[in-house]
Amino acid sequence: MRPVEVLGKRWAHPIACASGALAAHRPGMENAVLRGAAAIFTKTVTESPREGHPGPVFVDYLDEGYALNAMGLPNPGPDRMVVEIEEFRDEFDVPVYASVAADGPEGFKRLARAFSGVADGLELNVSCPHAGKGYGAELGSDPEAVAEITEAAVRAFDGPVSVKLTPNVDRETLLEVAAAAIDAGAEALTAVNTLGPGLRIDLRTASPVLGAGVGGLSGPALKPIALRVVADLALEFGEEVEIIGVGGIRNGEDVVEFLFAGAKAVQVATAAREKDFGDIAMETSHILKELGYDGPEEAIGAALPEYRERLRRLGWCQ
Amino acid sequence: MRPVEVLGKRWAHPIACASGALAAHRPGMENAVLRGAAAIFTKTVTESPREGHPGPVFVDYLDEGYALNAMGLPNPGPDRMVVEIEEFRDEFDVPVYASVAADGPEGFKRLARAFSGVADGLELNVSCPHAGKGYGAELGSDPEAVAEITEAAVRAFDGPVSVKLTPNVDRETLLEVAAAAIDAGAEALTAVNTLGPGLRIDLRTASPVLGAGVGGLSGPALKPIALRVVADLALEFGEEVEIIGVGGIRNGEDVVEFLFAGAKAVQVATAAREKDFGDIAMETSHILKELGYDGPEEAIGAALPEYRERLRRLGWCQ
């Protein structure tokens, strides 16, 4: 497959390891790359090291189409993650983007500085649905907060910045949040973080299954939501930013669906459980060829004209 | 199983037919009741008859945990639905609630009047994710709009009113919308409508699968989201309103999960495809007995103390 240019770097193919999956530290990044990821988004780093939520942190309901997770952003803090990235770079020439989270612009600024000259880009996690008070989706559903945070990070970082969006808002807010991120200097949008949060209850103990109580929904059932968000963003902002799709991608067909919806590249998390990134890239390549596309770039947004047509009928589009 | 008191009526058990499923007209209501539904929520009625969206209006991805639908609120209008309900009542003594949708308070008022003295209650659909401009979730994500609509309907209707909520908002907005509905006189909240909307794309034609382009996500994957919303509402407003749970319920265990989360009763839609309401009621009864509960009422909110505890740790609860 032809390489793609994403977030200022050349990726061997459009499939990256999503933040939250694997890249907890150097050996985690190594796992993702050896299994064929074209780029790495680290686990989210916060200003201080975090232990994460008590377990269970992950529950697999994949026979019902989803998994729930509430890792709670465990991470070794920026100083250590910088070392992990540098050690990883000594061995591998693959783009690494640092996912970061704080509870406001100041924190994001400090994190952006910490990764300047180290990471190839930043992904601002303003969308984790189970990070708790003051973090994640609480910020990412507020356009003003997103504007301030993005601006702070963009100023303090010497590379491209993507804002990772929450799907847990209404359509109007989603577009406002995205516009705020773009106006503040984001070069890309990552869509979407996990859904919810969701709750499952043990009947025997009458209490939540997950240690944190609630967790983000990922897996195949997230895909239609993520695809709709990607398509909405692409229709509205496709000329201005790169869109990186994430949510429920398991195979080449899923990747092509995201490309058709307007994503320039994608990330995989939950499916890393069962499949290598490289295999998904191979499948993508085959399917694109079968459908008559020379490479992924050509397929980007192929479904948007017809999508726009349908939205017009709903009165949601000019 | 012991009967329950919901929305001012005695239901034989806590499992009703959800709006959108089956009750398109008298024979549809009949189908739901003959298959054991304890109460009927009609398909949503708008001020004028609607033909609905072009097909496909329903696509079954249940092997991935979900279905997408965009019926587009087809309905024969209030005058005819009144006749359908009256004809149904001639034969069956089962509570019937009219689901109604309009694009503002005036429309809701007219619909509320139309069903006064006919339906046992109203369910305000301010949450359909694919109804298009001016309808459904667009209204239901705005607390002020919900307040006005609820007040208009409550004043014009001679029975209890439930507001059906959209899950497609952030946590804070959800609680604001619910508070607005309660302050305006809603006696119940129905949680939740379908998720999204979601998008799936045909690779062959590079266009959306659903006729309307996008559709609401239902089925097992909706359950964790619905359960979380129910639990959040129950913690916050459980003393003030009845909560009716809906989303992904397929069996007795699912029903008990909703009861534990704080729902007083539940509705079933997508699973009507494969199962009778009466069978789900039987299963519920068995499981409650196994778990040591005398009836559904006792089980309501059983998981809330522990849920509150977990939310406290996340800083989301006092």
Add this chain to the structure above:
Amino acid sequence: MVSVKPIPAEVVENREECERTIVLRLRPERPIRWEPGQFLMLGISGVDEKPMAFSGGDDREFELTIEIVGPFTERCADLEPGDVVWVRGPYGKPFEVRGSRAVVVAGGTGVAPLVPLVERLRRARVHVTSVLGGPHADRLPRKDDLEKLSDELYVTTEDGSEGRKGFPTDVLEELVEKECPDVVYACGPEGMLVRVAEIAREHDVPCQVSVVRYVKCGEGICGSCALGKGLLVCRDGPVFWTEELEGTEFGGVRRDVTGKPE
């Protein structure tokens, strides 16, 4: 969980069968196992999706007999070999094969599910007498197929331009007396089906009819095709024994797409 997703199907042939009627031959991406009487949802991307009875062929390549009655079916008429449509199914209950002598009554495009039924009956060594009726000689779809497949075929037209002048039910009345069939099968306009059911009941012949209602989801959820007495056309039908239909809206209320009685 069983899931019925839309799959692409290639148009292999689209032939004009008779006035305002086409036969579409489709090759689905994966075989679809179907029985005579069952239907699928036929979708044209960006246009609409409608229920259509299987009307011949096999699992890998099958036919649909489609009357051109509105915008959707007009688009069907424009399809060309190589075009891709979307199909999901099979849905519904098929006809039941029973006895050794059958009469099959087709009114116009109602012939669609009856063509493969007759084929199935003959394979089960049932003696089949078919009746096909239409308004005039150019509106007798699948006549040649029925002729070839049936032991005997009677044709009626309202204007007498072919076969007997009148309605297929006129022939049925004679046949039930003369042939003493074990079973009658019918599909066509509801008025005709009601009359067929009456004739069969009068002569104590079991009778299956294929009923048409607005089928939207096809999956037994949306309720639009509910017929009363708990029956859904998409799940419990479209083929019913006529006694199942007593007390339902069959022969009475027909509803438009909004659910309103017409």
Add this chain to the structure above:
Amino acid sequence: MVSVKPIPAEVVENREECERTIVLRLRPERPIRWEPGQFLMLGISGVDEKPMAFSGGDDREFELTIEIVGPFTERCADLEPGDVVWVRGPYGKPFEVRGSRAVVVAGGTGVAPLVPLVERLRRARVHVTSVLGGPHADRLPRKDDLEKLSDELYVTTEDGSEGRKGFPTDVLEELVEKECPDVVYACGPEGMLVRVAEIAREHDVPCQVSVVRYVKCGEGICGSCALGKGLLVCRDGPVFWTEELEGTEFGGVRRDVTGKPE
């Protein structure tokens, strides 16, 4: 899609095995098929969830050998028969049975997966010499079981209060020369495992060790247990042939719960 959901398991027995060590006997709601070396995630509602090796019993009722080291394991110690815990699994790759003479080296609670391994080896007619080491006589978990199951058992304590004074690796060095085993299996503190691997390599004996890292999701997604060279303890381990571990963080970096090197 294969799904591993938490299922309830009833505590059948909770016995004090030795100082700061319990054996928990659990009966899961549904049988769990496991092999020696595999583990499950043991959850106590509202407390936490931790990986634990299967340590005896069968699919319907199995044992876990748990050292009390912190708040979670303290809660484990408080469990009483009839209490319900949650288990999901099995996870990981089991030990491989190979050859006809094996030496099994257990350091403290590292004995957990080795008890059923020895049982399995003996059933496969492998001659098993076991070595169990601990700080003192009251910290030799499952000693009686190992004694009963193994052909021979050597015990070491650091203070000499039972068996030989010293470390199990001291015994291993003699055994590999004397017994010429076909394979060495080990589980215990990582320092011990590194030494076991060295001894085995020096004598060209294949060696499998069970490695401990922070396992959080158990499903190969979260990356916390990544070891380097693409290996994940939860999926590719916890049991590894020692040559697989060359160039990894095994024997080098140990990380705390945040992912930071300790």
